Amino acid sequence: MSYSSESNYSILVDETATGKKRDWKGKKSRSDLMAKHYEGLKERIGAPYYSKKAQRMFECAEQLWFKRDQETGKLKLYQAHFCKGRLCPMCAWRRSLKIAYHNKLIVEQANRQYHCAWLFLTLTVRNVNGGELRQMISDMMKGFNRLMKYKRVDLTVLGYFRALEITKNHEEHTYHPHFHVLLPVKRNYFGKSYISQKEWTSLWKKAMKLDYTPIVHIQRVKGKAKIDAEQIESEVREAMEEQKAVLEISKYPVKDADILRGNKVTEANLDTVYYLDDALSSRRLIGYGGILKEIHKELNLGDAEDGDLVKIEEEDDEVANAAFEVMAYWHPGIKNYIIK
Numbered sequence: 001m002s003y004s005s006e007s008n009y010s011i012l013v014d015e016t017a018t019g020k021k022r023d024w025k026g027k028k029s030r031s032d033l034m035a036k037h038y039e040g041l042k043e044r045i046g047a048p049y050y051s052k053k054a055q056r057m058f059e060c061a062e063q064l065w066f067k068r069d070q071e072t073g074k075l076k077l078y079q080a081h082f083c084k085g086r087l088c089p090m091c092a093w094r095r096s097l098k099i100a101y102h103n104k105l106i107v108e109q110a111n112r113q114y115h116c117a118w119l120f121l122t123l124t125v126r127n128v129n130g131g132e133l134r135q136m137i138s139d140m141m142k143g144f145n146r147l148m149k150y151k152r153v154d155l156t157v158l159g160y161f162r163a164l165e166i167t168k169n170h171e172e173h174t175y176h177p178h179f180h181v182l183l184p185v186k187r188n189y190f191g192k193s194y195i196s197q198k199e200w201t202s203l204w205k206k207a208m209k210l211d212y213t214p215i216v217h218i219q220r221v222k223g224k225a226k227i228d229a230e231q232i233e234s235e236v237r238e239a240m241e242e243q244k245a246v247l248e249i250s251k252y253p254v255k256d257a258d259i260l261r262g263n264k265v266t267e268a269n270l271d272t273v274y275y276l277d278d279a280l281s282s283r284r285l286i287g288y289g290g291i292l293k294e295i296h297k298e299l300n301l302g303d304a305e306d307g308d309l310v311k312i313e314e315e316d317d318e319v320a321n322a323a324f325e326v327m328a329y330w331h332p333g334i335k336n337y338i339i340k
C-alpha cells in the first residue's frame with residue numbers, strides 16, 4: 001500500500017505484489033450507483049424493501065481496516081463491513097475472489113487425490129423476458145439436478161462446480177441465464193466413457209423438457225492446476241487453460257457493467273435491477289457436487305457466497321503480529337478512499 005497526497009489528505013493506493021492496483025474506488029463508486037437505483041425503485045414502487053437495500057449498499061465498505069507488514073509492506077484487509085447484496089458490485093468482486101481461491105484449492109486437491117481430467121461445460125436456454133427470469137432459473141436448477149443423476153452422466157462424472165451467470169440483451173430487453181460447470185472426470189473419459197457434444201445437448205434438452213434444441217458447449221480443460229493466489233486476486237486470466245477455467249467459472253452471476261448502462265439512473269437500468277434482484281433473491285447461485293463437494297467440506301472452506309467477504313486467503317499470523325493498522329474511509333465528496 002502507498003499513499004498519494006492531494007491537498008491535506010492522502011488517497012488509498014492498494015497494490016498487489018505484481019503492482020496492479022486494486023480497484024477499491026471503482027467498486028465503491030459502482031456500489032453507490034447501484035444503491036441509487038434501489039432508491040429509484042423505492043420511488044417507483046414504494047416498497048420499503050428497496051430503501052433498506054439502498055441504505056445497506058451505501059454503507060457497504062465505507063471503512064476499510066488493513067494490516068501492513070512493517071518490513072515487507074505486505075497488506076491484508078482484516079476488517080470491513082460488506083452489505084452482501086446480490087447485485088452489489090463491491091460484494092460481487094469480493095465473492096468472485098473468494099470463490100476463485102476456494103476453487104483453486106479444491107482443483108489442486110482433486111488433482112492430487114484423483115488425478116482427474118477436467119471438462120468445462122456450458123448449458124444454455126433461450127433468452128427470456130424479465131418476468132420469466134425467476135421461474136426459468138428455478139427450472140434450470142431442477143434440470144441440472146436431473147442431468148447429473150442420469151446414469152450416463154453419473155457413471156462418468158466425478159463431481160461438479162456449477163455457477164449461474166446471467167447476461168442481458170439490452171436491445172431486446174431479454175435475459176440469458178446459463179450455467180458454467182467445471183467437471184472432474186476419470187482419465188479414461190476420452191475412451192469408452194466419452195460423452196459427445198451432441199449427447200450432452202440431448203441430455204440437457206431432456207433434463208429441461210425443452211421443445212427446442214439448446215446450445216451446449218463442452219471442452220476439455222488442458223494444463224495443470226498450478227494457480228498462483230496472487231494471480232487470482234489480481235484477476236489475471238492469461239495463464240494456463242485450467243487456471244483460466246477456474247477463474248472464468250468463479251465469476252459472480254452478473255457483472256455490474258452488464259446491469260447498469262452508463263453512470264445515471266435510467267428507466268431501463270431500473271427495470272434491469274428490478275428483475276435481477278427478484279430473480280436472484282434468496283438463491284444459492286453456486287453449487288458443488290461429488291468429489292468437489294467432499295473436498296470443499298474436507299478443507300473446511302466455509303461459505304463463499306454468503307459468508308465472510310473480508311478473509312479471502314488464509315491469514316499469515318506472522319504478518320498479523322508484526323503489522324500496524326491502516327484505516328481508510330470513503331469520502332463521498334472526493335469519491336475516493338481517504339487515509340485516516
